[in-house]
Structure formats: structure tokens, C-alpha cells
Amino acid sequence: MAFVNLTNVTYKYPLTQTPALQNINLRVEEGEFVALIGPNGAGKSTLCYTLAGFVPHFFKGELTGSVEVAGMQTNQSSLHEWVLNAGLVFQNPFNQISGAKYTVFEEIAFGLENIGVPRDEMKVRVEEAMRLTGISDLADRSPYSLSGGQQQRVALTSILVMQPKVLVLDEPTSQLDPIGTREVFGVIRTMAERGMTVIMAEHKVEWIANFADRVIALHEGQILLDGTPREVLTSDILLDKGFGISRYTSVARRARTLGLWKREGLPVTLEEAAEGFKNA
Amino acid sequence: MNDRLSFYRKRNSPVHALNPFTKLILVSALIFYGLTAKGFWTATLMVAFVLLPLALASKLLKEYVGVALKVILPTAGFMFVMQSVFIPGGTTEIFRLGFISVELETVQRSYLIASRIFLFISAFVLLLLTTHPSELMSDLTRRGLPPQFAYVIISTLQIIPQMQAKAQTIIAAQRSRGLDTESSFFKRAGLLVPLVGPLVFGSLVEVEERAIAIEARGFTSTRTKTFLHDIPDTPADKFIRWTLTLFIIISLAARLWLS
Numbered sequence: 001m002a003f004v005n006l007t008n009v010t011y012k013y014p015l016t017q018t019p020a021l022q023n024i025n026l027r028v029e030e031g032e033f034v035a036l037i038g039p040n041g042a043g044k045s046t047l048c049y050t051l052a053g054f055v056p057h058f059f060k061g062e063l064t065g066s067v068e069v070a071g072m073q074t075n076q077s078s079l080h081e082w083v084l085n086a087g088l089v090f091q092n093p094f095n096q097i098s099g100a101k102y103t104v105f106e107e108i109a110f111g112l113e114n115i116g117v118p119r120d121e122m123k124v125r126v127e128e129a130m131r132l133t134g135i136s137d138l139a140d141r142s143p144y145s146l147s148g149g150q151q152q153r154v155a156l157t158s159i160l161v162m163q164p165k166v167l168v169l170d171e172p173t174s175q176l177d178p179i180g181t182r183e184v185f186g187v188i189r190t191m192a193e194r195g196m197t198v199i200m201a202e203h204k205v206e207w208i209a210n211f212a213d214r215v216i217a218l219h220e221g222q223i224l225l226d227g228t229p230r231e232v233l234t235s236d237i238l239l240d241k242g243f244g245i246s247r248y249t250s251v252a253r254r255a256r257t258l259g260l261w262k263r264e265g266l267p268v269t270l271e272e273a274a275e276g277f278k279n280a
Numbered sequence: 281m282n283d284r285l286s287f288y289r290k291r292n293s294p295v296h297a298l299n300p301f302t303k304l305i306l307v308s309a310l311i312f313y314g315l316t317a318k319g320f321w322t323a324t325l326m327v328a329f330v331l332l333p334l335a336l337a338s339k340l341l342k343e344y345v346g347v348a349l350k351v352i353l354p355t356a357g358f359m360f361v362m363q364s365v366f367i368p369g370g371t372t373e374i375f376r377l378g379f380i381s382v383e384l385e386t387v388q389r390s391y392l393i394a395s396r397i398f399l400f401i402s403a404f405v406l407l408l409l410t411t412h413p414s415e416l417m418s419d420l421t422r423r424g425l426p427p428q429f430a431y432v433i434i435s436t437l438q439i440i441p442q443m444q445a446k447a448q449t450i451i452a453a454q455r456s457r458g459l460d461t462e463s464s465f466f467k468r469a470g471l472l473v474p475l476v477g478p479l480v481f482g483s484l485v486e487v488e489e490r491a492i493a494i495e496a497r498g499f500t501s502t503r504t505k506t507f508l509h510d511i512p513d514t515p516a517d518k519f520i521r522w523t524l525t526l527f528i529i530i531s532l533a534a535r536l537w538l539s
Contacts, residue, residue, distance in 0.1 A: 054492060080501040088496045094442075095489035098497065099435035102286075102414055109508040111497035116504050123508070144442065158497060 002027035003197055004051065004166060009065035011046060011055055020046040022221040024065070028166075028199065033192040035208040035229070036201040038218035039242035044201035047218065048090075048170040050074075051199055053082030070165045084115065087164030091171045093151035096158075097143045104146070104154055105130075105139040111162045129161035133187045149180020156187055167191060169200040185211075205246045209233055209268035217243065234266040248273035286437065287347075287408035295338035299517040300416040301423060307403045309524040313531060314399040320388070323395040331402055338410045344402070347409075352401045356394040363390035413437060419511045427505065431494075443479070450478050 006026040012019045021043050028034055036044045049055040056063040057079035067074040069085045077085075090096065101107040105126060112122045130136045135153050138146065143154055152172060159167070169188065173181040181204070189211055192198050202208055208215060208229060215232040217225040219241055225232045232238075234249050246268045255261040255277075267273040290296070295303070310330060314323045335344035363386065370383020417430035454474050460467055 052496065054495070058492060058495060079495055080498050083496050083498050088492070090489070090492070092489060095486050096493040098494055099438045099490065100414070100431050100494075101434075102412075102438075106414070106508055113505055113507055114498040114503075115501045116506050118506060119508065119510065122506065144438065155493075162498065 003030040003032075003070060004028035004199070005066070005068040006050075007066045007068075009050065009063070009067060011050060011064075012062045013046075013059060014061045016061075018221075020221050021050065024221075024223060026216070026223065026226075028197060030197055031195045033198045033211065033213045034200070035212035035215045036199065036218060037203070037205065037208065037215060037232075037243060038201075038224075041220075042218040043221040044218055045090075045170050046221075048088065048168050048199070048201055051166065052086045052088035052168045053077075053079050054088070057082070084162060084164060086166040086168050087159035087162060088168045088170065089152075089156050089159050089172050090169075091174050093148050093155055093175065096155035097151060098158075102142060103140050104135065104143055107143045107154060108158045108161050111158055115162065125161050125163075129157045132190065133157045133160065134183075147180060148176045149183045152176060152180060152184050153187055156184065160191065166197045166199060169198065169202070171201050171203065174203065203244050205233055205244050206248070206269065209246055219243075230265065230268055233268045252276060286413055287405065288412045289340055289343055289409055290412075291339040291410075293338045293340075293410070295334060295410045297512070298410075298520070299511060299513045300411045300419040301513070302517040302520050303407050303411055304416070304420075305521045305524050307407045309528050310403045311400050312528055314403075315396055316532070316535060318535070320392060323392070323399040327395070327399050327402060331399070331406060335406060335409075338406070340406075340409050343409060344406060347405050348398075348402050352398055352405070355401070356398040359397065360390045360394035363393065415509065415511055418507050418509060419513075421505065422507060422511070427499070431499075443483070446482070447475060447479055450475055 004027065006024050009021055009024040009026075010019050011021040024047065036047060038044050046055060049059065050063070050067055051069070053074050055061065057074070063075070069082075072082070072085055074082060098107060098110050101110055108126045108129060109122055112125060117125065127136070130139060133153050133156060135150065135157060138150060138154070143151065146154065156172070167188075172188070173184050176184060185207055188198065188200065192211065200212075212229055215225075215227065215229045216223055217232055217235075217238060224241075225235055225237060233246055238245060248267045248270055252261045252266045252273055256266070261276060262279070263276045267276050298306075310326060314326050317323075319325075331344075332341070335341045338344075364382055365380055367386050367390070368381075368383075370385030370387075372384040374382050374384055374387065376382070414434055417425075417434050421427050421430045454471075459471065459474060462468075
């Protein structure tokens, strides 16, 4: 049995006619790093909310099919239990700061206070999580005095400290500058390398190409493609559907029409492109 | 910027070391006694002989006097003057200015009210100066205050400065599109519409995201909460609380039976 298991999932938000997700079947193994791509409105956020239990528990609406993570099903557990199964980090770093705490250390401990972790263990876990994400030096700062990248790493640490079985990320870098983006991606990469199951909606295809194990392309609430980064990101199917495409793929595709790209497949990363052009 | 709405000043003093709940009981007892005692000078004497020594003991005399003179005195003083001048009802006229007459009885009553207000506000100021808001809320949550209530108080304190910053951004954005902010009163009153709209609707969207964020951190968990900071509650704290409670009960009983 797969670690994350979605079977025939269809979901409609309240007061809407068209389903945001249609007949989604998805299996993710433990330790896999899966990226979700797709144009706006393709259902990436909805799928993230579904994995994290906010669909249907928070947004209500109509969910059919089954969502299973680590042997538990969303419709048989409540949201506050489910968040220990799947942790969610979303786009806006500012809105993920609880507002109830005055320092970063307290902010990260907030979740552990809520789930009743004893004080000694709480301190150890917070310190360890901060070391892992490289924000130990921010411990005594106010969460509101931080940059976007730092805030997003605090938000990420606040979720990681609760030790969820799956990390769900909904475009975690879309509101960050390049430096913040690099910092946050660095942390996510570390988590994936440590064997955490990560499912991330993301637009930055070049980064996905380098680090994800698997890419799923969503379109109009359905899974369009599912495969390795190379298979999915170089597919011609993505072309006229509004997907973001790696600039290396675009350059090579253009070069191919001019007879300058002689290899079988198209590249997705800078290295592959450089390699391919070297032999041309 | 984030600490602008927090009065708290950290000091190493016996008052700071008291449990937040003890301080809350102390302040409530002072206010209750000040408002119910019959003596004309009671509230004044309490400020002079209870609050000032407490401020001194908290090593915050300068800060306390500063707030008292800059904020509380003008408020209480304004009320004193207005009530003395405009509320009729006395018989012993002190002086008359045109149609306004000022009577001794009104002045006395106004002074009583103003001194009580002074006591009321400054007792709370002293509580806020010596108690970190999140410690107060953690302690009250531990004692059974709903965590949602504590969350609303603390997050409001933190979010107001953020809202002000956002309002400035919206004003700047509207002005850059030609909105007139420097003409007549009525034109500027109309300005509220393009300011309040984005501010309020933007905040409503944020509320949903913030709800998701705190849900994701197990805020509605049914497990018994724990607290990062140990907030000491000593036998001395309990003794002070019981003494104060007893004192209030006795003074209330005395008033009921002896009057």
C-alpha cells in the first residue's frame, strides 16, 4: 500500500458547479519528492489542501473518493488530528505567522503547545528544527521583523517541528525574492534528502527539474501527465496549455527546428542543455 | 515597530516576579476598593501610597510617572474641568462666569470621579508595564480562559501596527493614482472609501489564510495544552491573592452592614 493514496477523488467547493478536482488517482511512496505543476486554476492549491485535510474539513464542499495518508483516511479523522499526518506550508509567509507570539522561538513552539508536548521535549524539538532549517540565530527576533524568506523558513520550521509524515507545500516561494527563494528551496531540499515525503506545488520548473523525483502536471482539475521530471517537463502536451516550461527546454526545442539540436530527448536543466549543445 | 503597542518593560523586580494572575487580582482589588470606598480622598491616597510605591518597587517609577502625566492626567483633568463647569446641581457657588456657575458640590463630585478614573487607568498601566502580555494570556489560559479569547487579544495587539503600515501603503497607492488627500474636509472624508475597502476586504482574505495557518499548527487540538514558558506561581502568590480576596469581601461586607 502506498504511503499517500488518493482514489477517484473529485471535489467541488461550496456554491460552485464545476469540480476543482476530477477523478484524481495518485499514489506516492514514502520518501518520494513529488512536484505539482499546472497553470493557475488547474487545481494545484486544491490538491494541496486535500492532502493536508483542509478539503473537506475546513472548506466544506463535496468530496468523493478516498484520501489516505499513512494508513489514515481524511473523512474518518478530524482536522486537528490530520495536521499531524500532513503539514501544510502555503504562499504568503506573513499570513502564516500566528500573531500570538513575540519571538521566533515561541512562534515555532506554538504548534507543540497546542498538541500538548511536554516543556522539556518541546525545547529540544524547537532547537533541533531550527538548527535543521538554519534559523537558530533568529530565535529571539520578533517574527514580524523578519524578511519574507526568513518568515517563510520560520513557517516551514513551525510545521516541521510538529513532525508530520508528509510535507505539503503550496508554492512556498511564489512571494519571495531570489535570495528568499534560494533559502527556502535549500531547506526543502534538505528535508527531501533526509527522506521526508514532500509534495510541492511549484512554478519554478528549472528548480523542480533538478531536485524532484517525480512531476505531476495538473490541468483543469485532472492529472494530465505523471512521470519523471524529464518525461513531463519536455512533453509537447504542455505547450499550448499555459504551463511554465524550462527555458533550456524551450531553447533546445527551437534549436531542434533549426537542426541545431541533434539529441533524441530535450533537456530540462542547464547541464543537460550545455552537454547537448557541446556535441552539436 | 512590533513592540509599539506593548507597554511591557523588562526589569528584575519583585513586582515583575509575581504571577500575572496575582497582579491581575491586585489591580482588580485596588480598582474595586477605590471605586466602592466612601472616603473622598481614598482614590487619591491609593495612587500616592499604593501605586507609586509599587511603581518604585518595580523600578519603573519614571515610566509610570511619564504615562501618568502624559496620558492619564490630561484625560482625567479634562473630565474634571468639563464636569465641574457644565454639570449643574450644587448650591454653594464658588464663582460665576457669564451664564456658567461653578458650585463647590459639583467640583467635589467631579474630583471624586476624576481621581477614581486616574486610579483605574494607572493601576492597569502598572499591570501592563510589569507583565508581558503573552505571559498574562498563557497564565490565564492555563487557568481556564478559552485559548481563542487569549489568541484574539494577543494577535490584535500584534496586528494593529501591521494594519497601520498597510493603510499607509494603500493611501500611497491611491495617491499615486491621483487621489486627492490634501483638500477640503469633505473631500478627505470621501477618501475613506477607497482606503477602507481594500483594507477591510484584504483583511477578510487574510483571516481565512491565518485560520488555515493556525489550524495547521493544531490550534483546535483537543489535547491538553502545554506552555513553553514556566510561569511561576509561588505560595506567596497564593497568599497575596487570598489576602486580597478576603480584604475585598470584608470591605464589601463592612459597607453593606455599616451603612
